[in-house]
Amino acid sequence: MKRGSRPTQHDIARAAGVSTAVVSLVINGRANGKVKISSATQERVRQAIRDLGYVPNLAARQLAGGQTNVLGVFTYEPIFPMSPTDFYQPFLVGIEEQATKSDYNLLLFTRPTGTGRRHIYYDGVNQLLAAQGAVLVGTNEDRDELSRLRDEGYPFVFVGRREINGENIPATAADYTGATEALVGRLIAAGHRQILYISFQSENESAADRTRGFLRALTAAGIPAPECFVHRTEKAPTITLEHLRQWIAQGITALAFEQINTAYEILELAEGAGLRVPGDLSIVALGKADDPTVHHHDIDTFFIPQREMGAGAVTLLDRILREPDASISYPITIPCTPVPGRTIGPPAPSGAAGKEVVEQAL
Amino acid sequence: MKRGSRPTQHDIARAAGVSTAVVSLVINGRANGKVKISSATQERVRQAIRDLGYVPNLAARQLAGGQTNVLGVFTYEPIFPMSPTDFYQPFLVGIEEQATKSDYNLLLFTRPTGTGRRHIYYDGVNQLLAAQGAVLVGTNEDRDELSRLRDEGYPFVFVGRREINGENIPATAADYTGATEALVGRLIAAGHRQILYISFQSENESAADRTRGFLRALTAAGIPAPECFVHRTEKAPTITLEHLRQWIAQGITALAFEQINTAYEILELAEGAGLRVPGDLSIVALGKADDPTVHHHDIDTFFIPQREMGAGAVTLLDRILREPDASISYPITIPCTPVPGRTIGPPAPSGAAGKEVVEQAL
DNA sequence: CGCACAAGCTAATACGCTTTAGCACGCTGC
DNA sequence: GCAGCGTGCTAAAGCGTATTAGCTTGTGCG
Numbered sequence: 001m002k003r004g005s006r007p008t009q010h011d012i013a014r015a016a017g018v019s020t021a022v023v024s025l026v027i028n029g030r031a032n033g034k035v036k037i038s039s040a041t042q043e044r045v046r047q048a049i050r051d052l053g054y055v056p057n058l059a060a061r062q063l064a065g066g067q068t069n070v071l072g073v074f075t076y077e078p079i080f081p082m083s084p085t086d087f088y089q090p091f092l093v094g095i096e097e098q099a100t101k102s103d104y105n106l107l108l109f110t111r112p113t114g115t116g117r118r119h120i121y122y123d124g125v126n127q128l129l130a131a132q133g134a135v136l137v138g139t140n141e142d143r144d145e146l147s148r149l150r151d152e153g154y155p156f157v158f159v160g161r162r163e164i165n166g167e168n169i170p171a172t173a174a175d176y177t178g179a180t181e182a183l184v185g186r187l188i189a190a191g192h193r194q195i196l197y198i199s200f201q202s203e204n205e206s207a208a209d210r211t212r213g214f215l216r217a218l219t220a221a222g223i224p225a226p227e228c229f230v231h232r233t234e235k236a237p238t239i240t241l242e243h244l245r246q247w248i249a250q251g252i253t254a255l256a257f258e259q260i261n262t263a264y265e266i267l268e269l270a271e272g273a274g275l276r277v278p279g280d281l282s283i284v285a286l287g288k289a290d291d292p293t294v295h296h297h298d299i300d301t302f303f304i305p306q307r308e309m310g311a312g313a314v315t316l317l318d319r320i321l322r323e324p325d326a327s328i329s330y331p332i333t334i335p336c337t338p339v340p341g342r343t344i345g346p347p348a349p350s351g352a353a354g355k356e357v358v359e360q361a362l
Numbered sequence: 363m364k365r366g367s368r369p370t371q372h373d374i375a376r377a378a379g380v381s382t383a384v385v386s387l388v389i390n391g392r393a394n395g396k397v398k399i400s401s402a403t404q405e406r407v408r409q410a411i412r413d414l415g416y417v418p419n420l421a422a423r424q425l426a427g428g429q430t431n432v433l434g435v436f437t438y439e440p441i442f443p444m445s446p447t448d449f450y451q452p453f454l455v456g457i458e459e460q461a462t463k464s465d466y467n468l469l470l471f472t473r474p475t476g477t478g479r480r481h482i483y484y485d486g487v488n489q490l491l492a493a494q495g496a497v498l499v500g501t502n503e504d505r506d507e508l509s510r511l512r513d514e515g516y517p518f519v520f521v522g523r524r525e526i527n528g529e530n531i532p533a534t535a536a537d538y539t540g541a542t543e544a545l546v547g548r549l550i551a552a553g554h555r556q557i558l559y560i561s562f563q564s565e566n567e568s569a570a571d572r573t574r575g576f577l578r579a580l581t582a583a584g585i586p587a588p589e590c591f592v593h594r595t596e597k598a599p600t601i602t603l604e605h606l607r608q609w610i611a612q613g614i615t616a617l618a619f620e621q622i623n624t625a626y627e628i629l630e631l632a633e634g635a636g637l638r639v640p641g642d643l644s645i646v647a648l649g650k651a652d653d654p655t656v657h658h659h660d661i662d663t664f665f666i667p668q669r670e671m672g673a674g675a676v677t678l679l680d681r682i683l684r685e686p687d688a689s690i691s692y693p694i695t696i697p698c699t700p701v702p703g704r705t706i707g708p709p710a711p712s713g714a715a716g717k718e719v720v721e722q723a724l
Numbered sequence: 725c726g727c728a729c730a731a732g733c734t735a736a737t738a739c740g741c742t743t744t745a746g747c748a749c750g751c752t753g754c
Numbered sequence: 755g756c757a758g759c760g761t762g763c764t765a766a767a768g769c770g771t772a773t774t775a776g777c778t779t780g781t782g783c784g
Contacts, residue, residue, distance in 0.1 A: 008489060008739095008740055008741085009740065009741065009742095010740080011739095018744095018763080018764090019763070019764050019765075020741080020764095021742080021743080021744090021763080021764065021765080021766095022762090022764085023741095024741065024742055024743080025742090025743090027741095030742095030743095034744085035743090035744085035761095035763080036760090036761060036763085037762065037763075038760060038761085038763090041525075041762080041763085055489070055491035055492060056492075056740085056741075057425070057739085057740050058421075058424075058492050059421045059424035059430065059740080059741090060421075060425050060739070060740030060741040060742090060769090061738085061740075061741055061742080062421035062741090062769090063419070063421040063425050063739090063741070063742095063769045063770065063771090064740075064741040064742040064743080064766095064768080064769055065741090065742065065743085065769065066741065066742055066743095069473065070492075071470070078455075078459075096440060096470070096472055097440075098423050099472045100472045100473065103473055104472070104473065105469055105470060105471055105472055105473050105492070106469070106470040106472055107432070107467055107469050107470070108458070108468040108469075109467055110458050110461045110462045110467055110468055111367075111431065111461075111462065111465050111466065111467055116374070121417075127467070129419065129420045129421065130420045130421070130430075130432070130467065152368065192763080239456070239596075263715040299638060346498075368735065370769095370770055370771085371770065371771065371772095372770075380733080381732085381733070381734045381735075381737095382734095382771080382772095383733080383734065383735080383772080383773080384732090384733070384734085385771095385772090386770095386771065386773080387772090387773090389771095390772080395733095397732080397733080397773090398731055398732060398733090399731095399732065399733075400731080400732060400733090401759045403733085418770085418771075419769085419770050419771070421769085421770080421771090422739090422769070422770035422771040422772090423770080423771055423772080424739090424771090425738095425739045425741085425769090425770080425772095426738075426770075426771040426773080427739085427771075427772060427773095666729055
């Protein structure tokens with residue numbers, strides 16, 4: 001063992017009077033498998049490891065095709081967010097928790113990619129290869145990269161459902177469809193027939209799932225679901241009191257918002273203008289981050305199980321690494337817990353009544 | 363090249379009709395150094411790389427070269443805190459930022475150590491060795507571990523000043539001494555002569571630094587600094603209105619709290635009881651976390667430069683790794699920016715006046 | 725012509741580990 | 755006495771890359 005450098009298996013082998021193969025077998029717990037090592041020898045090896053302070057070289061281990069116990073975490077956004085109310089935080093909490101339980105260390109990919117935006121491929125090199133597998137988090141992902149990654153057979157799991165070329169990639173996903181269906185079902189059960197679904201996100205998988213749940217709830221109740229029930233818009237400010245007035249006049253009795261923030265703004269807008277919620281208008285939000293600092297107590301919605309999604313991603317990745325040939329159907333879906341509020345109620349008796357109220361309010 | 367696996371330098375070499383050495387040299391831009399490769403050959407190699415879609419194998423590269431670009435991050439507390447207002451968060455933000463700039467990936471040590479509490483040494487083995495060097499964060503550190511770590515010559519940096527056997531270890535530290543001296547100086551400039559320093563923490567380096575700054579400010583102004591000016595207590599609730607009353611009666615005109623939370627509680631306690639701050643009592647806090655969600659607008663204090671401390675730790679570690687023989691004096695000190703408030707003012711005319719006010723208030 | 729020297733390349737080795745074929749040995753059963 | 759077998763171990767072959775000592779060839783120069 002050269003001065004100043006770490007001991008290798010070779011050094012351990014020499015100290016314990018065995019071959020490096022024995023050392024490797026003992027370290028990897030394969031001493032009682034096909035090849036057997038006497039317990040006396042095992043103990044000598046372990047003692048030598050302790051004496052010399054041996055730690056395996058990760059790169060060598062990986063090169064030789066062994067276990068490194070390192071999972072990569074790649075986020076398209078900065079990992080440690082400046083804003084403590086960051087949406088991604090709970091995912092990472094879940095990832096760390098489960099990594100600890102499953103005995104993995106986490107390798108965070110923070111190296112710059114020159115372009116400002118983060119990329120998996122850096123200088124032509126797949127950064128993730130430094131880890132055995134990786135969990136990917138973020139909204140701003142690069143589909144081409146994901147596609148390439150999958151083609152290469154690199155083991156990874158996305159947090160959130162993602163499709164590449166119409167096919168689901170390994171992922172853990174919130175059951176937006178089911179949760180939306182249940183929530184909208186509650187509106188229908190309360191008597192609503194004309195429900196407007198307001199989508200602010202660009203077309204992505206989460207929005208698609210919610211839309212599907214929305215439509216399912218309608219069809220399950222035998223309500224025809226014309227496209228005019230889905231309102232897509234770019235930004236929150238585009239909804240005004242004027243919009244609300246028009247919708248109510250059209251006979252709309254309930255609004256389903258994709259984002260809880262917008263739901264909350266509109267709730268305040270409506271109540272500030274004298275509209276009663278529920279009564280004149282019922283409001284639901286299709287999901288709420290598990291953020292302990294913010295409480296939208298009153299809006300009917302459901303929790304997005306972020307920690308579970310993060311933890312589930314690690315569990316799934318672990319399984320993929322252990323059983324590379326297992327056929328698993330993606331995504332792994334995790335249910336959302338309902339958050340009861342006070343914004344669902346029976347609709348106003350008729351469209352005309354709604355109209356009156358709004359005119360009074362203005 | 364086997365099916366299903368990525369092309370290697372060997373494949374490129376064969377395709378371009380050269381040896382693997384040439385491929386390696388071209389890839390690493392060393393084709394014009396000691397060993398020269400004709401530009402025609404270089405172009406052939408590059409073309410083959412493009413044709414076959416070659417991507418270097420990181421593990422092999424690391425094994426052969428030694429450079430891993432991986433820094434360890436060891437925290438005694440969980441890394442992704444559940445509480446978004448966690449004190450450690452900003453340190454990690456800084457670490458990540460600087461790691462990105464300095465072109466390092468971060469290896470988070472999350473593997474359990476069996477004992478519940480996290481430890482660097484696991485089964486007698488230094489876990490950190492998996493990385494080139496490590497940044498350590500946390501209050502609950504194990505001094506023996508740090509001592510051993512240093513003796514082994516492992517490159518590491520602590521975030522926050524730490525002494526082992528009376529000697530400073532590599533660390534980045536907030537300039538508590540200077541900031542405290544300046545802040546207490548402002549009290550003195552306002553006319554205060556009897557200032558009570560209230561310490562809640564157990565005896566550690568940060569508390570010691572503040573105490574030193576406090577005493578320096580006093581001696582610089584020629585004020586004798588008897589020990590009775592330092593009040594140590596375990597928990598916040600132990601300070602009551604009764605205490606305040608006694609202190610004012612003793613002629614104390616200003617309080618310096620180690621923790622801003624306590625300062626804030628006492629401020630509310632005092633004002634709730636009719637005491638005027640400042641006026642009857644001036645209050646300062648010796649440091650405030652860089653937490654954007656909490657605003658103690660009104661208390662005079664200073665920011666603890668947490669992000670800079672984290673970033674500085676990475677910078678320092680980088681330097682230690684690059685110049686192992688450089689002699690650097692520790693800790694690297696980072697100044698604290700003052701946060702002006704409204705709780706410093708001139709003292710009450712006399713001790714007796716203070717007494718009166720308190721008696722009215724009670 | 726003979727030598728020195730540069731250019732352009734190859735062969736070989738090392739990095740630290742995992743894995744597997746196979747060896748030596750002692751025991752059992754016939 | 756020997757085949758057959760299990761136990762405990764070793765030797766050796768990679769994994770994909772970087773590095774370097776040398777080899778060959780061509781060129782300039784005295």
